[in-house]
Amino acid sequence: MALVPILATLVFRLLGAFGVRRFATWHVSAAHGLAVFLVLTGSAHFATENSGFPTTHADLVAMVPPIVPFPAFMVYATGVLELLGAAGLVLARTRRAAGLWLAVMFVLLLPANVYAALAGQDVTPLWLRVPEQALYIALALWAALGTRTVDHAGDRVHA
DSSP: OTHHHHHHHHHHHHHHHTTOGGGOSHHHHHHHHHHHHHHHHHHHTTOOTTSSOSSOHHHHHHHSOTTSSSHHHHHHHHHHHHHHHHHHHHSTTTHHHHHHHHHHHHHHHHHHHHHHHHTTOSSOOHHHHHHHHHHHHHHHHHHHHTOOEEEETTEEEEO
């Protein structure tokens, strides 16, 4: 899955190189690339069996550590948060807050991935998952911290 935000970022930046002003910077392109990834992963939180998604709601519920109450609800809630995070990343006004929140959320979700791997579930092995999670955290922070206001001929633009 780590390829999704990377490839999406490259496509958006390529569009910027061809004159699409929205994607004129790497930070904005990365924010949109991470948003594409979050729409895919967030949607999986609502996917049922035979929906075509490789990971479903039931798979994600199984990953929730026993210490977390209401696992089915938590999976739905984190799916909503991922989708809201995606929307926040593409809107210039909310990009910084969304990126910072998503970085925190990615840290908070790592224990579920560790639990699932140690419990022998069919998930991404930890030797790959931890660096992937670090990539998602880095992309969220890069998108958030790269957001600034630029003045173009009197117009205030969030970049």
